[in-house]
Amino acid sequence: MGNVALLDVFQASDAEDKFRSNRESWPWLSNISIAESTIEITDTVGENRGTSSIEFDIKLLDGSKLTDKRNKEFCDLVIEYVEVFRLHNPVIGASVHVQRIRSLLSFICWLSQYKIRSLAKVTKTHLEKFANDAAFGAEFSLSIPEKVFTAIKNQLLEGRELPFRQANTLRRTEIYKMVGVNGLPIRNFTYTTRILDWYEHQLKNNFKGIELEKLTVQDVLEELDLIPNIVTIQDLHRKLMPLEEIWSWQHYFKSKPFSKNPFPEGSSKAASRLGTASKRTKTIPPKIAFAMMRESANWVLNYGDEILDLYSSVADAEIAIKRLSDKGLNLNIRDGKQSNNGVATLEGVVRYLASACFTVIASLTARRKEEIFDLGYQCIDEERGDGAYWLTIYIEKTSQRYDLCPVPVLVRKAIDVLEKLSEKARELSDNDTLWQYVSREGDVVKLNDQQVRNSLQDFFTSFVSEDSSHDWKFSFHQFRRMFALLYYYRFEGAYIGALSHHLRHFNIEMTKRYITDEKFMKExxxxxxxxxxxxxxxxxxxxxxxxxxxxxxxxxxxxxxxxxxxxxxxxxxxxxxxxxxxxxxxxxxxxxxxxxxxxxxxxxxxxxxxxxxxxxxxxxxxxxxxxxxxxxxxxxxxxxxxxxxxxxxxxxxxxxxxxxxxxxxxxxxxxxxxxxxxxxxxxxxxxxxxxxxxxxx
Incomplete structure (x- = not known):
């Protein structure tokens, strides 16, 4: 790639006009718009395309701005990265793209404290220290709590006024602006807000028994029991990935590259060494899982079409009870809009059916919650000539691209049920998601994750374990772990590498954590x-x-x-x-x-x-x-x-x-x-x- 289009646009005096007039020549930039120092990115796929934006003219730790002349090399690098990343990931979500840019900005901001203004000047020591600092999150790696604490402390010791509201609380936006942290590449402050809460409380009590002059930010954090948490391996990996990508794609950049590979072992290995493992989702007890899977499959295969036919024909409760009973499903159904005393309406039964479809898809594909709720019309591909069914999924958490996942015929049936259920709703909403239906009143009802979770719990209580309603609380991720455990421990020829790929994990170590559950082994x-x-x-x-x-x-x-x-x-x-x-x-x-x-x-x-x-x-x-x-x-x-x-x-x-x-x-x-x-x-x-x-x- 001889020239990077977006960089040329930003360097031009007529940047916006040049960008608009040349957009068709640069198709990989079709979802990126620019206005002054804001980059706005729109999703490239899907019916409801979201938009994410980011200010790239951030304030650095040395007090300068990224767009200042002395920071030109880093400013150019960011603009180049925006384009090169999209060039390599044409269908990636806008929010993920912006997250990557923010991670790069955090690194540049962190480097500024060492007066470094070029990647060529970055040493192995810098990279190791950044990775160690980033393991505690952007707020601490950029020393924001300490900066805010020290600035307010100095204001008070020097007798200067602080910006207060009428309610005698600090104007936090003005505080951040005063300290100079308002323009840093971080969206939310967690520890810093608690420090401001502490100051407000002490000001109301005139710092009774406290010698402010001797106090440090560490003293306050300890008093508030705010021990910085190490971020998860996945979070840290996302912060390090842009540096690895810039090295891998260096021949696309005009900016000077790193002098050496920033992570010879790979950024995922570095993250695994410094980050903390995600909290392990509790595993569904096998007997409960098997019962839930069996009953859900029964609904999808044997009752699904009948329930959909009853709902579309606006059948009353008496007819619904009779026809479902003939199919072998004995239900107490009432007419009306809402369930009452455990008696469901036909619309409630439809929600049970949707939750059964979720169970079948989740337990037989091991897809993440977000991937399942992202499924749209015609997401099953059976025209590949291999006689198999392939589910089209968007892997946002790791690979961040669309991919194909082989699925059994039962999943094909569950998708078919959801396509029939959502048919009218898709026409009315102009949205292809499968998780919607039309209510009896003619309104489009979107099935969000909370509604499906509630229906899952009710389904379990009503049809799987009637005598033990509090036996188990479901979470979506449990089905994913259950798939992994069953695959590995119940199937001959199970291979951890294949399982890791199917789950789309960052590395095999994460997969090993999935399938080394001592409690599960006992059960x-x-x-x-x-x-x-x-x-x-x-x-x-x-x-x-x-x-x-x-x-x-x-x-x-x-x-x-x-x-x-x-x-x-x-x-x-x-x-x-x-x-x-x-x-x-x-x-x-x-x-x-x-x-x-x-x-x-x-x-x-x-x-x-x-x-x-x-x-x-x-x-x-x-x-x-x-x-x-x-x-x-x-x-x-x-x-x-x-x-x-x-x-x-x-x-x-x-x-x-x-x-x-x-x-x-x-x-x-x-x-x-x-x-x-x-x-x-x-x-x-x-x-x-x-x-x-x-x-x-």
Whole structure:
């Protein structure tokens, strides 16, 4: 790309006129408008296209403005980034685009305290410090609480007046303007507002018992119990991504690039190291999840068309009760607009149906709430010639682009139900979302996430667990985790890399967190016994590979027991061998726990041998959460499955990539090299795993 169009426009004296007249020549800028120092971006896809704007003429920490002559290189960089980012992400949401620009502005603002005005002057030390500061959020990385606290403190100590309202509260906008933080690239102040609250309270009490002169912002934060929280890995990754993108796309920029790759290990790895993991969504107990999924599927397959027909024909309650009863659904329905004493109207039943569709889509696709509520008319593609159904989704949280997700026929049916339900509403609203319908009064009703969540809870209480209305509170994300857990622990050939891609996670570490839920494993114990028996049957018949120290021990026991049974019966009863092995494992406390990398833990937790497990703590108790490819691979109580070799290979590739970025001869280079050798030895052992050979008669 020889010239960057948007930069040329901004540098011209007739910028706005030039932009409007040349817009058709620059199609990738069709959704960007400029006015003075404001950049406005509009969504490029969807019926209701949102608009987001951002002021790029921000005030920097050194007191200058981004548009000042001395900051020209950074100002040009921002304008170039606006265009180059859109060029690489033509359908990305406007809000995401603006968020990326704001992250870049925060970095430039942070750099200004070091009088740096070019990326070429940025060092590795600067980048490491910025990443560490950004981990505490933009408010603290730009020192806003401290600046505001110190400015007010100095005003009071010098006897100068502060801007007050009649209600004797501080005029916060004027305070921010006075301190010079009003033009910084941050939208909301959290800790700073609490500091202002503290000042208001102390002013009313004349700072009783407080020596203001000796007070620091840290003292106030501690008094208010405001400990800065480390942002999540995802939030930090979004702040670092623009720097990585500028490096990757440097040949598109006129501005000087970084002298070296800002994140040789990748910005996601840096974020994983410094950020905090998101709070884990509670997992739906398996029995509740299965019951909810089963009943929802029943509604979609067997009752959906009948309910839609009743609703479109404006049937009264008596007819609806009769026809649904004939279908096998016994409901108490009343005429009118609202449910009463647990008796639903037909419109309420329609909402139940919509919630059942949500459950089917969420639990069988693992899509995020935002992705499901973004589904529009004809979002299923079945014309690709492969006989499969593909769901068109917009992955905003990670890849921020439209993508295709394979779905089963039941999801196709749920989408079909929603398309029929929303047909008239789509015509009236001129909006293609599936989450709407026309009320009995002829109004378009939009089904937002809160309404669907309420219907989900009512659906569960009324049709799944009538006697335990408070058993479980649903959240949308639970279905996503349930999909991950079921896929990995219930399906043969499950591969964590494929699961991570399907979930569109930033990295595999996030996926591992999804499927290492100890509570879930315990609740799946009964269900898991069926999988264990199924797996052992395959081992006994020679259809499943098993290896490692415990895998070889299992094969020896199977061989001994099969020989024993052959001497007593005419036909080898393999099922009895499986039952015997399961009883033995239960007796010693071995739970046959699957691990995400393809090993099975058979640690004898009821015997003293457990202290020899590689994950044992100081007290000799196994801690399964400390497991890893290397830890479990070398454990005497690990059985290797055919998935283990693939996991080791992936780990080796990751370490080799890390090593390629290490300075030759450095400590990290040597440590990584040793780890690779260790993994290669483990891979050799895993590849030596073999199926069980049935003893000759």
């Amino acid at each position: 799946m114990k009964e269900i898991g016994e069926g999988w264990t028996a199924s797996f052992l049957r395959k081992v006994v018949s020679g259809k499943a590979t098993i290896g490692g120290k415990s895998g070889d021990k299992i094969k020896r026991k199977l061989s001994d027991w099969l020989t024993h049974f052959r001497g007593k019966v005419d036909v080898v009863e393999r099922e009895r061998v499986v039952e015997k092995l399961m009883r033995y494992m239960k007796r010693v406390g071995a739970e046959f726990t699957q691990q995400v990398w393809g090993t099975i833990c058979v640690c004898p937790k009821k015997t003293t041998l457990r202290k020899h497990s590689n994950c044992a703590n100081d007290k000799g108790e196994p801690n399964i959460e400390k497991g890893s490819v290397e830890t479990c691979g070398g454990c005497p109580f690990a059985a290797y499955t055919d998935r283990f070799s693939g996991a080791i290979s992936d780990d080796i590739k990751a370490r080799e990539k890390t090593k390629s970025f290490c300075e030759k001869g450095s400590v990290l280079d040597e440590i990584t090299g040793v780890q690779i050798i260790s993994l290669q030895e483990l891979l050799t052992k895993a590849n030596a795993s073999s199926p069980f050979e049935v003893p000759n008669e």
